[in-house]
Amino acid sequence: MKLSVPAAQFASLYDGTPKIIAAGAGLEAGTFPLRLLRLVRHDGGYLLLSGDAEPEQGGALRTLAIPPTAVRALWSDGEAARRDAERLLGWWAEAGGPDGAPPQVTGDASALMHGLLAQAFGEIDGLHRRNAGLQRTLSTLREEWGRSARLPPEAVELLDALRLSPPRLVFATPRPVGALPVPLRHGRTTAGAAEIVQRLPAGARGLAGLDLHLDRAPKGSGVLAVALTGVETGETIADWRLSFGEMRSGWLPLRLPAASTRMDRLLDLRIGAIGVVTEAPRLSLAQAGLLDEYAVAPPARAVGQPAMLALRLWGGLPGLEYGAAAHLAPHPVPERMVWPLTQPVLAQLRKGREFEATFPWFGLLRGGRVLLHPLHGVVTAAHIPLEEVPGAVAVRARAVIDDPRCRTAIACKLVVAPPSLTVDEAEREEGILASSGWMVLEEPRRPLDLSAVLAAPWSGPMALHLFTDIPDRGHGLYGRTIFSDFEVEIDSRTAWANPPALPVMDGVAATP
Amino acid sequence: MHSVGTHTASGSGDAEDVRAAIVVPTYKHSGLLVEALSTALAQDTDFAYAVVVVNDGCPFPETERVCREFAAAHPGRLFHLHKRNAGLSAARNSGIAFALDAFPMLEAVYFLDSDNRIRPHLLQRMLDALRAAGPEVGWAYPDVDKFGFFEFCDMSGAYSPLEHLFRNVSEAGSMASRRLLDSGARFDEAMRQGSEDWEFWLQGLERGFHGVHVPGTGFGYRRRGESMLTESERDYRPILTHIQKRHPALFAVRAVLRAEAAVGRRYAVYLPDRAIVRCVTDPALGEEDVPLADFVRRALRAPERPGYGECPGLLAVMDSGLYELLKRHRLLRGALWILERAAAQATLVRADVTARAAESGCALSWCGAPVGLQADAPFPLPDGGAAVAMLPTAALLDLVRRQPAGTPLLEREPWKPCAEARLSLTLALPGAVQSPAGADAALSTLRETMALAWSRPSNGGWAAAPIDRYRAGVATPEDVYQTVHRLPSVLPLLPPVGGRRLAALVADSADAGALETAARMARWLAGRGYDAHLVALGGGRLTLAAELVEAFASVIPHPSPLVLPERPLTHRDAYLGTPLRPWDAAEEDMAVGTLAVFDLVVTVRHGAAHPLMGRLRALGVTGWALLGASSIPDAPSLADAVNGCAAFEHAYQTVVPLDARTFRLCQALGFPPDKLRRWEDAAEPDTDPDWIVCAPLSSCLPETSVAA
Structure with missing residues (x-):
């Protein structure tokens, strides 16, 4: 069976408007509050026409x-029309699959009215039942969520490892080598004002905050406005406002009240300033290096290369609020943060002492692991300049x-020292900053955590010294000792000249 | 921005303005469909769009109820089709057909599966990208932000047709342009196990279209423990086979090689005396000279960002004089291929080269030996006197990134049998001079240059950035050829320009008579539209007089075995009493890879090559066997030579006895008479009446070749 429709009416056959199809001529348009389609024979097939057209x-x-x-119904009013309707239903089952065809109604208009009313009441009943079911579903969901904790996968992972950690450094640009003035808007006119846009090399999930480096603090009165936006949604995730009067040169810590739980994959930082100044604030630039797709806009150069804003990104467990408040802000910011030592830093590993051995005893292995095999009769040493x-x-x-x-116990030690100290001095712990002391690995595959705690916060270059030794003076066969998971814990109050800033809440800047 | 999905009772008037349609096929996702439809209806656009939901005969009544209620609530914006169940492809095709019929101004169709969701700017950004692109762009594809099991797949970088052959870079959640749909591309309704989206975009590629990546669209893909995708991943091989059969023109070895050369280069040859890196696939068809600093940057970027093929996968070091000498004598391609073959078995390949001038002709000898077989101890970069070195670019990058300072220790790649392959090449060629043996030092210098660049925090610091690197990395031939053809690589010989075909004459380098026959056949084929190359399969020593050298388009030595010692036979095969030596699996793969790029492979009295022909035939290579008596010592008897071929006769299209006696033996041993041909230029006068009337070999050539 061939069924056609005028091209102008084609799309409307598939919209949600309720329709009836009438085979035969006994039904006028407007009799029922539904769209009437008439089935007529045409050119050896059938045609569906709208209303009286x-x-x-x-x-x-x-x-x-x-x-x-x-x-809603296929209606026919006579024998010939009934045959047409049945042919149409046959085609319907073939093209639309079983159970998709409308009910067939024969008889006069009152029979059709009766059928439609029965359908309508049936659907109202169904709607009532579904509405009740929906309420019950929502209630069950609320009850279930109220009863059980939903931990983010990162937290589960962390609990599995049975350790809690403060926010960690996720990414840091190299040291600043240039600066870019922040575009300034005067007064209340904000339309068309320029801004600095910096794409971040990290997503929103777990983002705990970021640092921008202020090359020069502004002179005058005004506000630096920093907005963190999601590219996919166009939404503002955080909006920091910093008063010029409270800004000092150096790293500017911008923190979120809790590590973000959002899933935005692409983030932009949009920065502008409002005020009246004699010197505009200048943000420091670093070289974008290999990945100049992360260069800042408007484009700037740093020592001849495309530049990006000097920044650090800090991450943590999504949804977690870190540490106790160290200021008067309504939200806490972390006291301690962790700076993991990643491969580019560890790649600066050097031997502390030269030895000859017939097997590899020293080296940086994949995954940021340091091999320092103890050797008979000597204390092996390595160091990482920071x-x-x-x-x-x-x-x-x-x-x-x-x-x-x-089968031999192996002693190992981690020493933190100023860069000027020699290996021997570090081993003797003369003039050092901290030491884990000698710790003994009694058996293979059972790791020990080494911790060197400094007496006071230290800012500046330093060196990490690693030592291994064989306590029983044996040959230390198979004593392949590996150091890994290096991290530096830092004190937030010492690390930043500026106090941490939190985003604007309800239009009020939560500044310290 | 505003949505122009207007809301009127009839809706028919709006259809005239619709520029984009979101087609949502649905089947058994009634619980999730609401989410998909809500995000589809929440698009923020400056053009009119429509949503077309296609109920693919879902047995759950709830699905139909959701469709019906959304259609009723959004007349003129959401259209609802209910059809008999025929699978995801058919449902999408119904949506496409409806959209093309219903919306005369339609510019594109976006496909949203009913368990996925999209962010509000997706449709606008996708269509903007298509509008801004040239006519060659047929579709726009997003990054894939998986939720459920969270994962972000960065699909950025230039679209690579080569990468698309072995990895689906365009999710179904992409947008097809009107021009692609008008070209007839539709989803394959026979594919019901998944990956039909991959096949659909490959139709676009086959029709001459490319894709374009659109960042920041917010395409959310629901990743569950069990889904159509996970089932598809289990059935990956049969699905890929189906796709390959649907697109033989895309997946043929020569087409893949063309695609490889189009997106990048296979070899980076560092020429230290010129301080450049020459990037090349087939030296006869294009080279790119890259200043050292640029190459270093390109290589260091490769593990960080997607950009398939931008950095060559194999790094060679040699003096420019040696490079030019090999190129001038059409030996460079073969030399690079031998180095690549060795690099498949060892992390580092080093070759000594002894060159002397000869008056004419060509004599060369390759031999190899393994160093550090199965040894696991890391080893320093050698500082000996090799003239040529090769290693995977990824191995050098790993060394540079892990140990930028101090004495770096190279580690054997665990899947390779030895740490180092030590090769030796002896050359006697007109104009040859001994090249400096500076490859070791140059390799160390190159490593130091890369390490210095990597040590800069602005470069090395990116290693810590939390960005997706799934598609980053250095491209290797294995990526595509292993997936598509189950070969580690293929000889980088690109089809010549001008529609000429490629033929390989496979002869044993120790059989001077076979080499002469091969040269005559090469000349005969050259007059019939072929570029004929000599593949000297067997021993490493090859000597050719000047007139023989001229007969071949190039000489490709294929010493076998190359690096590892020949293994003792664990079993012997024999066909009707004729002994057959089976190939080592790795050597066989490489030999097939050497020959798979040719249109025609002619084995010239070469019994060892017969076992390769079955795989070559499956790859679309035509095989001819030239059979005849050999005069070299230890050659099998003529009856054994013919019987050895009879064991593999099925793999050959044509068998060419070189004389009447061989012809009679072929008949006696059951070769189908219709496969036997008499080579017009080779047959000696003979009185055997059947041999005289045997069909001529030229009748086997394609018509275009005969005309040429």
């Missing part, structure tokens, strides 16, 4: 492959004998 001579037609939607880490209060690492065949 007549087929246009030569008008474009569309052949239907899929039955129309929301047809550029300035602000406010360091502790250094931690993990040590393990990696070879299950080892």
Whole structure:
């Protein structure tokens, strides 16, 4: 069976408007508050016409492959019309699958009215039942969520590891080598004002805050406005407002009240300033280096290369509020933060002493692991120079004998020292900043956590010294000792010249 | 921005203005459909769009209820089709057909599966990208932000047709342009196990379209423990086979090689005396000279950002004089291929080269030996006297990133049998001079240059950035050829310009008679539209007189085994008493890879090559066997040579006896008479009447070749 429709009416057959199809001529448009479609024979097939419309001579037609939607009834008023209706229902089952065809009604208009009313009441009953069911579903969901905690996967992972940690450094640009003035708007006119846009190399989930580096604090009165926006949604995730009078040069800590639970994958930082100044605030720039897709807009150069804003990103467990408040802000900000030592830093690893051995005893292995195999009769040593880490209060690492065949205890030590100290001085712990002391690995594959805690926060370059030794003076066969999971804990109050800023809440800047 | 999905009773008037349609097929996702439809209806656009939900005969009544209620609530914006169940592809096709019929101004169709969701700017950004693109762009694709099991797949970077052959970079949640749909691209309704979206975009690629990546669209893909995708991943191989069969023109070895050359280069050859890196796939068809600093940046970026093929996967070091000498004598392609073959078995390949001038002709000899077989101890970069070195770019990058300072220790890649392959090449060529043996030092210098650049915090600091690197990395031939053809790589010989075909004459380098026959066949084929190359399969020593050298388009030595010692036979095969030596699996893969790029492979009295022909035939290569008596010592008897071929006769299209006696033996051993051909230029006068009337070999050539 071929069923067609005038092209202009094609799309409307599939919208949600309730329709009836009438085979035969006994029903006038407007009799029922539904859209009437008439089934008429046409050119060896059938045509569906809307209301009282007549087929246009030569008008474009569309052949239907899929039955129309929301047809409430197929009505016919005589024997010939009934046969047409049955043919239509046969086609309907073929094209639309079983159970999709509308009910067939024969008889006069009152029979159709009766059928439609029965349908309508049936659907009202169904709606009542579904509404009740929906209420019950929502109630069950609320009850279930009220009863059980939903932990983010990162928290589960953390609990699995049975350790809690403060926010960690996720990403840091290299040290600043240039500066970019923040565009300034005067007065209340904000339309068309320029702003600095910086794409962040991290998503929103777990973002606990960021640092911008202020090359020069502004002179005058006004506000620096920093907005964190999600690119996919266009929504503002956080909006910081910092008064010029309270800004000092150096790292500017911008924190979120809790590590973000949002899932935005692409983030932009939009920065502008409002006020009257004699010197505009200038944000520091770093080289974008390999990945100049993260260059700042408007474009700027840093020592001849595309530049990005100097920044640090801090991450934590989504939804977690960190530490106790150290200021008068309504939300807490963390006291302690963790600066993990990643591969580019660890790649600066050096031998502390030169030895010859017939097997590899020293090296940086994949995954940021340091091999320092103890050797017979000597204390092996290695060190990692660190550029300035602000406010360091502790250094931690993990040590393990990696070879299950080892039958000898191995001693190991982590020492933090100023860069000027020699290896021997570090081993003797003369003039050092901190030491884990000698710790003994008694058996293979059982790791020990080494921790060197500083007496006071240290800002400036330093060196991490690693030592291994064989306490029983044996040969230390298979004593393949691996150091890993290096991290520096820093004190927030010492590390930043500026107090941490929190986003504007309800239009009020939550500044310290 | 505003949504122009107007809300009127009839809705028919709005259809005239609709510029984009979101097609939502649904089947058994009644609980999630509401979410998908709500996000589809919440698009923020400056053009009119419509949502078309296609109920694919879902047996759950709730699905139909949701469709009906949304259609009733959004007349003129949401259209509802209910059809008999025929699968996801058919449902999408119904949506496409409806949209094309219903919306005359339609510019694009976006596909949203009913368990996924989209952010409000997706439709606008996708259509903007398509509008801004040239006519060659047929579709726009997003990053894939998986939720449920969270994962972000960064699909950025230039669209790579090569990458798309082995990895689906365009999710179904992409937007097809009107021009792509008008070209006839539709989802394959026979594909009901998944990956039909991949096949759909490949239709676009086959029709000459490319995709364009659109960042920041917010396409959310629901990743569940069990889904159509996970089932599809289990059935990956049969699905890929189906897709390959649907697109033979895309997946043919030569087409893939063309795609490889189009998106990048396979080899980066560092020429230290010129301080450049020459990037090349087939040296006969294009080279790109990159200043060292630019190459270093390109290589260091490769593990950080998607950009398939931007950095060559194999790094070679040699003096420019040696490079030019090999190129001038059409030996460079073969030399790079031998290095690549060795690099498949060892982390580092080093070659000594002894070159002397000869008056004419060409004599060369390759041999190899493994160093550090199965050894696990890391080893320093050598500082000996090699003239050529090769290693995977990824291995050098790993070294640079892990140990930028001090004495770096290279580690054997665990899947390779040895740490180092030590090769030796002896050359006697006109104009040859001994090249400096500076590859070791140059490699160390290159490593130091890269390490210095990596040590800059503005470069190395990016290693810590929490960005998706799934598609980052250095492209290797194995990525595509292993997935598509189950080969580690193929000879980088690109089809020549001008529609000429490629033929390989496979002869044993120790069989001077076979080499002469091969040269005659090469000349005969050259007159019939072929570029004929000599593949000297077997021993490493090859000597060719000047007139023989000229007969071949190039010489490709294929010493086998190359690096590892020949293994003792664990079993012997024999066909009707004729002994057959089976190939080592890795050597066989590489030999097939050497020959798979040719249209025609002619084995010239080469019994060892017969076992390769079945796989080559499956890859679309035509095979001819030239059979005849050999005069080299230890050659099998003629009957054994013919019988050895009979064991693999099925893999050959044509068998060419070189004389009447061989012809009779072929008949005796059951070769189908219709496969036997007499080579017009080779047959000696003979009185055997059947041999005289045997069909000529030229009748086997394609018509275009005969015309040429």
